[in-house]
Amino acid sequence: MTLSLKQRLAQPGLIAAPGVYDMISARIADAMGFDALYMTGYGTVASHLGLPDAGLASYADMVARVGQIARGTRTPLIADGDTGYGGLLNVDFTVRGYEAAGAQGIQLEDQEYPKKCGHTPDRRVIPLEDAARKIRVAAQARGSKDFLIVARTDARTALGLDEALRRAEAFAEAGADILFIESPESEEELARIGRAFDLPLLANMVEGGRTPVLSRAELETLGFKIAIYPAAGFLAASAALDSVYGAIRQEGSTRGWPGALYPFEDFTRLMGFERIWEFEKQHQDAR
Template sequence: MTASKTLRQRFADKEFITAPGVFDGISARVADRMGFPALYMTGYGTVASHLGLPDAGLASYTEMVSRVQTLASVTTTPLIADGDTGYGGLLNVQRTVRGYEQAGAAAIQLEDQEFPKKCGHTPGRRVIPMEDMVAKIRVAVESRDSADFLIIARTDARTTLGLDEALRRGEAYARAGADILFIESPETEEEMAKICASFDTPCLANIVEGGRTPVVSRDRLVELGYAMAIFPATGFLAMGAALASVYGTLKNEGASVGVTVPLDDFMDFSKMMGFQQVWDFDKRHAS
């Protein structure tokens, strides 16, 4: 992973960061060409794409760090990677942070849910004691090799324990050294504004279409005080709808004639996936 400007520099320069969710090699390559300041490896989308399973603590550290390495290897845009709960205790957090950084991520997101964790906009989430998460953040900070590898601290306390508890946890996580605060699932714009007004540390908005948090414009996010927004589900929700439409046409018509979803040009898509390098290699080494 290379970039002309680090995420830390962008935050220092007060740039608003929009990060689309990527979840496999195709989505990562498509987004990487678009000029975003960052990409977000969504846990939900990655687990669904890689394993065909729900984001419910079923994927292991080994599986997820492999995904980080794959996505980072095919992109040049800084990659923010979902690290779930750190996959265990404090030693696991140390291993996770070091592994994600070595795999090429520019930042890791860690959350204070009990294991097994659940997707942030679904019911049934429970959080660990605040002091336990503070320890995880401290270990994460001391385990990274570079200060440019950012630690994102997420709390899921809002849904079950209320906004005040979520804010209390955010303050504690900031004191522990988190670079970015992620107060998950505020339910009104007023709550979103209160979150951003409560901290000097940059705040992240998680925008999930159909989720618990209002979906608002970029200008409104800036007005509310956010420094960054991730859109983890937008890509795979679009993909799901597009595939359902295309496969429906194939099922009903027995052919692709009549497909209404826009299709990429096959040769252009092949070049995006790296076939031009294959063709060039073959030419250089043709007998």
């Protein structure tokens, strides 16, 4: 039986959540038995729209992806909700929409709109009081307390760690279930965050980003409960595509390409063709 995100949080051990951004990545991850999946905004905007994660995707773009991934998987899904796509009414609408779409948690951040990816420069945050009010509205908007609010602050990069910690404390008081301080820049900063709060803490492990990528044991020791890996999937997939497409461009063939390919038969089953085959057997006399 799959535990809900809230149930899993009550158990010991780190939750390692891979970033998913389309139905291929989601189904591969779902079959592996993770405790949670993380719908990455960066990867979803890139794969769906071919655009940078800079506030260009709308609520309608993103909630449709939430519903698609949640319906197509069994693993609890945490979904990136950016800034809530506007003011307080937008936050209320976004939380209700993500919950109805099947996510078990939503990540909301305190950047100015339009937002930017958390590991890129020149991010600016809204006033603390406004940010806390958004989290309060989000906590009130959900239909069930099993739907969890992940409150993220991007204050570390522009305003320093002290301000980021102050904001996380305000978010906890406003009703957040999970705290997410984006872009700490050293293991020492991660340790300080881990000592500061009683609520579950989320660490964002971005390969090539501002934060050092640590092991499961190191993150647990520092006091973190969730580690998300939003970029690992699309970076790995992009490297593989670049390699195999390069071989096709250069050689006109994949014959002799040294990389690994997911077996075609396995992929066919991953996409659900077995049900199609069974359906056709049952109804072949009706043709």
